[in-house]
Amino acid sequence: EIVLTQSPATLSLSPGERATLSCRASQSLSSYLAWYQQKPGQAPRLLIYDASNRATGIPARFSGSGSGTDFTLTISSLEPEDSAVYYCQQRPNWPYTFGQGTKLEIK
Amino acid sequence: EVQLVESGGGLVQPGVSLRLSCEASGFTFSSYWMHWVRQAPGKGLVWVSRINGDGTSSSYADSVKGRFTISRDNAKYTVYLQMNSLRSEDTAVYYCARAASTTAAGIGGYWGQGTLVTVSS
Numbered sequence: 420e421i422v423l424t425q426s427p428a429t430l431s432l433s434p435g436e437r438a439t440l441s442c443r444a445s446q447s448l449s450s451y452l453a454w455y456q457q458k459p460g461q462a463p464r465l466l467i468y469d470a471s472n473r474a475t476g477i478p479a480r481f482s483g484s485g486s487g488t489d490f491t492l493t494i495s496s497l498e499p500e501d502s503a504v505y506y507c508q509q510r511p512n513w514p515y516t517f518g519q520g521t522k523l524e525i526k
Numbered sequence: 527e528v529q530l531v532e533s534g535g536g537l538v539q540p541g542v543s544l545r546l547s548c549e550a551s552g553f554t555f556s557s558y559w560m561h562w563v564r565q566a567p568g569k570g571l572v573w574v575s576r577i578n579g580d581g582t583s584s585s586y587a588d589s590v591k592g593r594f595t596i597s598r599d600n601a602k603y604t605v606y607l608q609m610n611s612l613r614s615e616d617t618a619v620y621y622c623a624r625a626a627s628t629t630a631a632g633i634g635g636y637w638g639q640g641t642l643v644t645v646s647s
Contacts, residue, residue, distance in 0.1 A: 462640055513585050
């Protein structure tokens, strides 16, 4: 099973700041990594697929990069509504594991 | 518009069975893999099971293998998760989700709202 390790566990930033979230895989994923955003009481929302492609309707301030084992989700200028837990997820290998999540707090 | 609506959750005692349903609409159901993902209270997301478009291939997480069975009825646009021998650690919100495309098994951006299963005596 591929293990995804996200860092940091918690991130506290102010509106307008830049957020950088990391996801490291225990083996190469090529570019098959996705990022999800989840707010309390809601289903996960797909932000990025295949490492760097924004899903439909996702604002341009969200971007993804990386390949192999190291991936990054960047939110260029934080908005209050970006407060959520962010998960990375791999899909080349069953089971399609998720990272443990990064909680982003907006001050 | 793609919609996925789960149902069937509830409070059950350990050892009993429960069947979850996920009714789909807005796309050609039989063309897509479908998935179940769960989330224990306050915890992260865990893949549970998947099934291909015609129902001939399925996979399970080790934690549920032998106890859970995924199936689908393409005429009813519904995927099911039969959960037997339930344990307290199966307590979670269960989400169904659709594959990203007709040519790939991996999950995409369409998820249901989830249904809560609580296993407790």
